[in-house]
Amino acid sequence: MTTTVTQPSPSATRAARAVGFSWLLVAGVLLTAMNLRTAVTSVGPLLDEIRSGLGMNNVLAGVLTTLPVLAFAGLGGLTPALGRRLGERRLLIIALLTMSLGLVARAFSHSVPLFLVFSALALAGGAVGNVAIPAVVKRHFPDRVGPMTTAYSTALAVGTMITAAFTVPLEHAFDGNWRLAMGVWVVPALLAVVPWALWRDPARDAEDRAEAAAPVKRVWRSRLAVMMVIFFGMQSMIAYVMFGWLAQLFRDTGRTASQAGLMLAVFTAISIPVSMIVPSVAAKLRDQRPVLFTLVGLYLVGLPGLVLxxxxxxWAALVVTGVAMGTFPLVLTLFGLRTRSPQGTAALSAFAQSGGYLIAGTGPLLVGVLYQVTDGWAAPFALLIAAALVALVTGAYIARDRYLEDELAEAAE
Known part of the structure; x- marks a missing residue:
């Protein structure tokens, strides 16, 4: 009796490979997102140890805490051009390897200048990923922008929380060695390289090259892009002030150091479920103004409550403000929803993040000045409420059903 072995058809084999490559792509997006803030959030919990270990003064400590904003603003703007030259896969591999090198090198640097240089190197990878990932999602998941943005913004929030929560326990586990506690975060960064190294999509190579040859230019001529810069800057300003000053506010209003730390941890954790909900809801709507008005409106309720x-x-104001921070995953979603092509997404993301982070960088500095001059929190939080009002106005424009490419075409006529 002869047994006939049925071989899979070529089409079935190609389909199976396509599914495998799709899962590698999803894994690459999620693992990369989890590492985008590692270089930032591993510093804050150990800032005192870093300062004493390196003999860093307050001015240089201020430079260190400002580096993330400068890196995200400066290097993010170069990402579309780098993506066209290298391709998205190679660009993300190089970004993650650069991040890994910076994370290790700075952890074992014994001079302040080298620590700052290698910190900038580590932050460069995150800056590139900030812009590249939305474009990857737009290109490969054009019909699933909402769910994929939900997935990667949630992964980003989880990675941020894990790094912030476990850096100090790791330092204790390593017998007070803060260098090892910082350097250990190279492991997840290197792990994120693996799916990109394995992923291939040869069927799209010719199409991708053709698309890359036609970048979206002169983005600043679009009113949508300008409004996106302002909105991104306002919501990022509020976020940076919250993460930098919220614990001090809680201590000034009678909380102990441990209570303030717990409240900050809760505030950070709220972003995880919010990141899971906001992009999916927003992507189902043609007009995202109801979502945006709700979130910014929560700022206008929560911010005064934190002070008063x-x-x-x-505690209630903390939760309300934490939910309002959903403006970040919302604007990530809008990068894809307000553009018609991956090139448009990359251009809008780069333009909005570069300009927006420059605006945001002024927030913590201005709050520090106002706090010192007034010896209170009324003036700093008045600034944040003003930022929320500006976000409300600009958000009313960017949340409507319109597209970057259409506005640029009209401007060119």
């Missing part, structure tokens, strides 16, 4: 509230009221 005590006890349970302050």
């Amino acid at each position: 509230g005590r006890g349970a009221l302050q």
